[in-house]
Amino acid sequence: MKRYSAFAVAREALRYHTGWERAWRSPEPKRHYDVIIVGAGGHGLATAYYLGKNFGITNVAVIEKGWLGGGNTGRNTTIIRSNYLQDPSAAIYEKARSLYETMSQDLNYNVMFSPRGVMMLAQTEHEIRGYKRTAHANALQGVQTEWIEPARVKELVPIINLHGPRYPVLGALWQERAGTARHDAVAWGYARACSDMGMDIIQQCEVTGVRVENGRVAGVETSKGAIDCEKMGMLVAGNASHLADMAGFRLPMESVALQALVSEPIKPCMDVVVMANTVHGYMSQSDKGEMVIGGGTDAANNYTQRGSFHHIEETVRALVETFPMVSRLKMLRQWGGIVDVTGDRSPLISKTPVDNCFINCGWGTGGFKSIPGSGWAMAELMATGHSPLTEEFSMNRFKEGKFIDESVAAGVAH
Amino acid sequence: MLILECPYCGVKAEETELAAGGEAHLKRFGPGSDEDQFHDYLFMRENPKGVHFERWRHANGCGKWFHAARCTTTLEVFGTYSAQTYEPPQEIKDKVTAKRPGWSWREFSDGAK
Numbered sequence: 381m382k383r384y385s386a387f388a389v390a391r392e393a394l395r396y397h398t399g400w401e402r403a404w405r406s407p408e409p410k411r412h413y414d415v416i417i418v419g420a421g422g423h424g425l426a427t428a429y430y431l432g433k434n435f436g437i438t439n440v441a442v443i444e445k446g447w448l449g450g451g452n453t454g455r456n457t458t459i460i461r462s463n464y465l466q467d468p469s470a471a472i473y474e475k476a477r478s479l480y481e482t483m484s485q486d487l488n489y490n491v492m493f494s495p496r497g498v499m500m501l502a503q504t505e506h507e508i509r510g511y512k513r514t515a516h517a518n519a520l521q522g523v524q525t526e527w528i529e530p531a532r533v534k535e536l537v538p539i540i541n542l543h544g545p546r547y548p549v550l551g552a553l554w555q556e557r558a559g560t561a562r563h564d565a566v567a568w569g570y571a572r573a574c575s576d577m578g579m580d581i582i583q584q585c586e587v588t589g590v591r592v593e594n595g596r597v598a599g600v601e602t603s604k605g606a607i608d609c610e611k612m613g614m615l616v617a618g619n620a621s622h623l624a625d626m627a628g629f630r631l632p633m634e635s636v637a638l639q640a641l642v643s644e645p646i647k648p649c650m651d652v653v654v655m656a657n658t659v660h661g662y663m664s665q666s667d668k669g670e671m672v673i674g675g676g677t678d679a680a681n682n683y684t685q686r687g688s689f690h691h692i693e694e695t696v697r698a699l700v701e702t703f704p705m706v707s708r709l710k711m712l713r714q715w716g717g718i719v720d721v722t723g724d725r726s727p728l729i730s731k732t733p734v735d736n737c738f739i740n741c742g743w744g745t746g747g748f749k750s751i752p753g754s755g756w757a758m759a760e761l762m763a764t765g766h767s768p769l770t771e772e773f774s775m776n777r778f779k780e781g782k783f784i785d786e787s788v789a790a791g792v793a794h
Numbered sequence: 795m796l797i798l799e800c801p802y803c804g805v806k807a808e809e810t811e812l813a814a815g816g817e818a819h820l821k822r823f824g825p826g827s828d829e830d831q832f833h834d835y836l837f838m839r840e841n842p843k844g845v846h847f848e849r850w851r852h853a854n855g856c857g858k859w860f861h862a863a864r865c866t867t868t869l870e871v872f873g874t875y876s877a878q879t880y881e882p883p884q885e886i887k888d889k890v891t892a893k894r895p896g897w898s899w900r901e902f903s904d905g906a907k
Contacts, residue, residue: 621841632837634816635866679814680796681866683843689795690810723837778837779829 381576383488403568404575409582409607413441415762416600416609418587418623420444421453422563422748423740424615425570425581426755427762429487432577434756435763440579441609442571443602445586449567452617455685455717456748457640457662457674459653461498461558463525465514466784468772469726470521473746475769476753480561483752489569491561492667498558498653499528499536501702503547507658511553525555539649544701547659560653560664566751590627596735597627611736613762618683618718620741629733631741632778633720637678637687638745641696641714645669649705659698660691663706671709673699677719677745687716719744724777726784729758729770738762739775801874803856815849818861819881821903843867845890845897847882850874863890880904 382388382401392399415431417424420442431437444450460480462473479486480493502508511527518525530542533552542549571581582604589601590612599608614623618635645668655662660676675695678687692714700707722728722742727750729740740758743750757769772784796809805811816839823835840846846866851859861879863872863886872893873886881902882890890897 619843622843630838631841632839634839634841680848680864681841681846682869683866684869686869688809779833 381572384490403572404581406583407580409441409443409580409585409602409604411606412608413580414439414609415441415611415613416607417442417613417615418600419451419615419617420448420567420571420581420583421451421615421617422449422566422570422751423617423743423754423758424613425449425567425574426751427613427615427740427758428574428579428755429570429577430756430759431763432574432579434759437763438577438579440574441607442574442579442581443585443587443600443607444581444583445603447583448571448581449564452717452719452747453563453567453751455640455715456563457664457672458560458563458666458748459498459558459655459662459664459674460493460561460749461555461653462523462749463498463500463514463518463553463555463558464523464786465517466726466786467517467521468784469786470518470523472753472757472769472773473750474521474523474753475756476750477558479752479756481557483561483566483569487569487573489565489572491565491569493559493561494667495557495559496652496664497536497554497556498655499533499555500553501533501549501654501656501658502551502553503549503656503658505550508550511551514553523555524557525553528552528554536652537650537654539703539705540654541702541704547656547698547701549702558653560666563748566748570755587623587626590623590737592628592734597737611762612738613758614737614739614741615758617741617743617747618720620720620739624732624739627732627734627737631728631739632723632775633728633742634681635683635718635720636680637682637685637716638675638719639687639692639714639716640672640674641692641711642666642673643671643706643709643711646671646709656698656702659695659702661695661699661702663699663703670712671706677721683718685716685718719747721745724783724785726786727754727773728775729754729761729767729773730775731761731765732775796869796871798850798862798871798874800852800855800858801860801876802858803852805852805855807852807855811852811854813851813853815851815859818847818849819902840900842899845872845894845899847899849877865894
């Protein structure tokens with residue numbers, strides 16, 4: 381793999397950019413791999429990357445039914461933060477956030493991580509108490525956040541209306557080192573690094589069946605033929621229940637649509653990320669100048685990557701009150717993704733009833749921010765059978781009553 | 795836009811009039827059940843790619859609960875029916891079969907047991 385650098389740009393400039401090579405290979409699947417990862421989104425690719433980097437396991441295939449990063453990895457609002465209330469969540473999201481800080485250097489691929497700060501507005505008395513509690517919890521967890529008063533909110537976000545009729549801004553939970561990154565680049569960067577380690581990334585290859593023999597996965601049937609494996613990782617987000625069904629076990633999971641939209645590009649007006657959980661809306665400005673807006677999930681099961689119009693209407697109606705300038709913006713695009721939501725709104729990173737099959741799903745509306753931490757922990761779980769980061773996220777927690785209850789704090793805009 | 799006909803008041807209600815109530819035909823387990831039954835009842839949801847049965851409430855209308863048969867991959871509605879039943883009436887099953895031959899869902903619970 382040729383490394384990207386300022387020197388490489390200069391060199392290519394002198395020869396009409398004829399020397400750039402493909403970022404990753406597109407091989408046909410081999411008959412057998414040590415590890416098969418199903419799902420070439422951020423989580424799947426990150427898992428493969430850390431299997432190679434941290435554990436030297438490189439005979440790996442990452443199988444994808446569509447194209448690389450074409451699911452929720454390419455459909456989110458790119459927010460990265462780790463200001464969670466519960467210890468297990470804070471641990472894995474903070475791990476992820478810290479890995480994002482060095483990801484561009486680590487992968488030799490610019491993921492445009494921008495630690496611009498994330499602000500979660502308190503717009504009711506309950507939220508004030510909730511966020512102050514989170515700030516204290518974060519202090520104990522070693523996650524740097526603070527409670528800020530309305531005057532400071534206005535200083536950071538001049539376009540905000542503090543005294544809206546329905547949703548006054550009463551303060552905010554502020555995480556200065558949180559921010560955004562380029563979502564596609566995260567998938568592309570991991571794919572390039574995986575391919576460089578000799579892993580096969582096989583796109584347009586749909587898994588149609590999972591061969592389970594004597595309680596172990598022997599391999600998968602795909603649209604490109606049968607592939608055998610020693611271990612299998614399922615990282616397919618919204619389709620997790622469907623894939624688990626093929627392997628013969630069930631998940632405590634429902635798949636619903638989550639939508640986002642972007643405006644026309646405008647001049648820089650807001651250099652932080654603002655989330656307003658009371659009104660189910662969050663907004664940031666992309667590097668291109670578009671206002672990126674995310675909303676809440678639909679209520680009913682759905683696999684179509686289309687959501688209900690009235691959810692968008694609700695989100696925008698609320699944002700217009702908090703940010704009056706939004707009322708003058710034209711919206712350019714709107715899209716949906718299928719998110720997998722568990723009973724306690726926290727993910728599953730777990731062994732399964734099938735011996736050598738591991739699952740990582742249920743990130744719901746908070747998958748992008750966790751990609752590197754999730755991959756790091758999943759790789760450790762798959763390679764060694766144990767990871768301190770994943771212990772609490774086991775499938776068995778529902779049976780044991782050990783929920784990681786983030787839904788109270790963040791059932792939406794999570 | 796999702797439109798469901800309320801089987802009680804006959805109104806063709808659009809989504810903002812309705813409240814979703816999750817998976818239909820759950821068999822409830824309480825005292826006396828074992829851990830697995832209680833766990834499955836509380837957390838293991840049907841999440842099919844295709845034919846699904848759900849509870850809905852005509853919240854901004856007559857206020858009554860009812861059932862709907864829907865497809866989660868096309869958002870097509872096969873029909874709605876009364877809440878006072880342990881499984882879809884034959885007429886609804888026939889409508890589903892007409893459009894999705896060979897469909898399956900989990901076993902319907904028998905309310906008597």
